[in-house]
Amino acid sequence: MANSMDVLKRHYFFSEADEQRLQELLPLAEQHQQQMVDQFYDYIVSQPETASILAKQSTREKMSHYHRLWFLSLFQGSYDELYLQNLKRIGHAHVRVGLPVNFVNAAMHRVRHFLHHLIHDSFTDRDQRRNYREAADKILDMNLSVMTSSYRDEEMKKVFVSRRLESGLIKLAERFTYGLNLVLVLALAGLSIGVVGLFINDLTLFFIGGNPEKAIFSALGEMLILWMMIELLDNEIKNLKGGSFNILVFIGVIVVAMVREILISTLRHDDLKTQAFLTVTLLVLGVVYYLVSKAQKVRE
Numbered sequence: 001m002a003n004s005m006d007v008l009k010r011h012y013f014f015s016e017a018d019e020q021r022l023q024e025l026l027p028l029a030e031q032h033q034q035q036m037v038d039q040f041y042d043y044i045v046s047q048p049e050t051a052s053i054l055a056k057q058s059t060r061e062k063m064s065h066y067h068r069l070w071f072l073s074l075f076q077g078s079y080d081e082l083y084l085q086n087l088k089r090i091g092h093a094h095v096r097v098g099l100p101v102n103f104v105n106a107a108m109h110r111v112r113h114f115l116h117h118l119i120h121d122s123f124t125d126r127d128q129r130r131n132y133r134e135a136a137d138k139i140l141d142m143n144l145s146v147m148t149s150s151y152r153d154e155e156m157k158k159v160f161v162s163r164r165l166e167s168g169l170i171k172l173a174e175r176f177t178y179g180l181n182l183v184l185v186l187a188l189a190g191l192s193i194g195v196v197g198l199f200i201n202d203l204t205l206f207f208i209g210g211n212p213e214k215a216i217f218s219a220l221g222e223m224l225i226l227w228m229m230i231e232l233l234d235n236e237i238k239n240l241k242g243g244s245f246n247i248l249v250f251i252g253v254i255v256v257a258m259v260r261e262i263l264i265s266t267l268r269h270d271d272l273k274t275q276a277f278l279t280v281t282l283l284v285l286g287v288v289y290y291l292v293s294k295a296q297k298v299r300e
Contacts, residue, residue, distance in 0.1 A: 018135040026075035091150030
């Protein structure tokens with residue numbers, strides 16, 4: 001919201017001609033002020049959210065007086081800083097009594113509707129009606145802008161009671177998470193180098209060792225582990241660059257680990273029950289992988 005009336009006028013292209021036109025409407029407004037107030041309060045009472053505010057007759061008479069003064073102030077021609085401060089007080093009063101902000105907008109629409117009809121019924125010249133209507137719209141929009149800003153100020157107070165503290169904690173948490181991901185990438189890179197070393201060692205055993213079958217299965221296992229490390233590294237690097245978490249990668253890693261376990265189980269000559277259990281587990285993981293993959297494609 002603008003902090004001065006001059007800025008607010010500039011935003012709404014509110015000119016001296018508009019001020020003059022509103023002053024010309026003052027006698028008409030004074031003549032029909034009670035009609036406006038009556039229609040306005042009929043609307044308030046018809047709304048469940050606001051009817052309780054006017055339950056007492058004394059409250060209604062007091063509010064009627066204030067609304068009559070506000071309505072006439074639209075046409076007084078004095079739109080200075082004092083006028084702006086008065087609008088701010090009205091807005092804060094609405095917040096204090098718990099008046100919903102959407103009702104303020106709806107109530108202003110009722111006033112606008114009343115003025116449009118009043119201008120249309122009181123003037124015959126088309127251009128004159130348009131000029132009066134545009135001036136009335138500008139002053140009502142300026143009033144609405146100032147009043148509703150009180151609700152935004154109240155929300156900002158609730159959300160940003162400790163704005164600096166909250167902002168600092170969020171930044172600290174983001175940096176800490178980024179640091180953990182970076183450590184994880186370095187750890188995966190180090191483990192990958194170790195796996196490459198084991199793979200080279202298995203190849204060496206295949207050529208110079210006395211158990212080529214064991215060396216082949218072991219090398220295949222190391223290749224699967226290396227594939228898992230590559231996938232995890234790739235996922236973490238994307239995460240560091242701002243990518244999203246991909247659950248499919250981790251399911252794939254589990255599937256590869258299960259394949260490796262089956263290879264080792266075959267090499268150990270485990271009993272049939274163990275191998276059957278591993279095979280069924282691998283089948284279930286394969287189904288899960290397929291379903292998750294299909295769900296991701298649907299989302300894309």
